[in-house]
Amino acid sequence: MKLEKYSFGIGDRFSQQGEAQLSAIMEAAEKGLEIVPVWNKSNREHQNIHSSPSDTRREADDAVKKLQWKHPYYVDADHINLDTVDAFLPYSDFFTLDVAGYLGREIPGDDLENFLDIADRYTGKLVIPGISEPFHVNRDALHAMAGKFLGAIREASSIYGHIATRKGAGQFVAEISMDEVEHPQTPVELFFILMMIRQFDIPVQTIAPKFTGRFNKGVDYAGDVVQFRKEFEQDLLVIDHAVRTFGLPENLKLSVHSGSDKFTIYPVMGELIRKHDKGIHVKTAGTTWLEEVIGLALSGGEALQMAKTIYARAFDHREALCAPYATVIDIDPDTLPLPDAVETWSGEKFANTLRHVPGHPDYHPGFRQLIHVGYKVAADMGEEFLSMVRTHREVTGEQVKTNLYERHIRRLFGI
Ligand SMILES: [Zn+2]
DSSP states (O other): OOOOOOEEEOOOSSSHHHHHHHHHHHHHHTTOOEEEEEEEHHHHHHHHTOOOOOHHHHHHHHHHHHTTTOSOEEEEEEEEETTTTTTTTTTTEEEEEEEETTTTTOOOHHHHHHHHHHHEEEGGGEEHHHHOOOOOHHHHHHHHHHHIIIIHHHHHHHHHHHHHHHOOTTSSEEEEEOOSSOOOOOOOHHHHHHHHHHHOOOOSEEEHHHHHSSSTTSSSOOOOHHHHHHHHHHHHHHHHHHHHHHHHOOOOOOEEOTTTOOTTTTTHHHHHHHHHOOOOEEEEEEHHHHHEEEEHHHHOOHHHHHHHHHHHHHTTHHHHGGGGGGGGGGOGGGGGGHHHHHHTTOHHHHHHHHHHHOOOOOOOOOHHHHHHHHHHHHHHHHHHHHHHHEEEEEHHHHHHHHOOOOIIIHHHHTO
């Protein structure tokens, strides 16, 4: 199973928008841009929503059948490890092996020796074709990188082996992620991480490092765009070189997590992947759920009321809701509108406050991020919420499609 050049991870918290999401991908196909959809959902999301991996599979299959999508599509067991992977095995054909929690883990001496044996020849000047300045690597740096990453890649190899034994090698796409950590990985670290992946023989097709800057959930990139551009381009060249040097899968590409809504860097990423003729995988998640809330607000009446209730409850429980996401959100609580004020808003005003249109006078990133992490409120409403979304499926679906196609795909791929 070989993942195509361009793929889009369309997370969907409540599994209601498969058709709307796929229709955005199809719109791109009509314009000549081939992207394959990957429905991704993590164990954490399933737990918060009380859904199961079979729901994601059903959503994907149903959408594909209904819209007669003739091209490949995938269902991604997102951020799994050995403790959580089993429930996904029958339903997924894409597995994101999350090893962020294993960085810095101890390793057997043999593994370290094997790594140093190969890595040693890259000490001194490390020249990567296309990167003008060589990197300088010494033995201490190799030891430091082994200490940080080797145990994690060893763990990835165990997870990969576990899946391959059950599904058969070649029957699924494997991604390795280490994005949910505090410090970004540099391009030179990426080179040696890829060497470790080769050492453990993991046929990885996508890799999700942590990039420089903040990838907050549901809002734009915050960071040094010049630095991001430099490192992103170096990452592309490092992967290219590693693929040729180590014999990794030739379609190996970068995966950008929390990749929705990063409008500032979309033109940068788009320009660089086109310049170097590289593929990309972008994962979105909460952005679709936010469009559902926008759709409810625009639908007026009891649907608008429900959107306001979701905000009010999220506001009341903001500390608990934000805590698990502390490293990936930036909300100034003092600027959040009070629920009593929101109660008086029109559907338009609510939608404009929530919708990610950076220049709009009503747009409020804090309001947006709070609702982003507030999906548990809707999950607790259960059927009441789901049936409201279904009743207003035309409006919500239109928001989802427009958001994905107009604000994401077009910006990223420059169409
Ligand atoms: Zn991630």
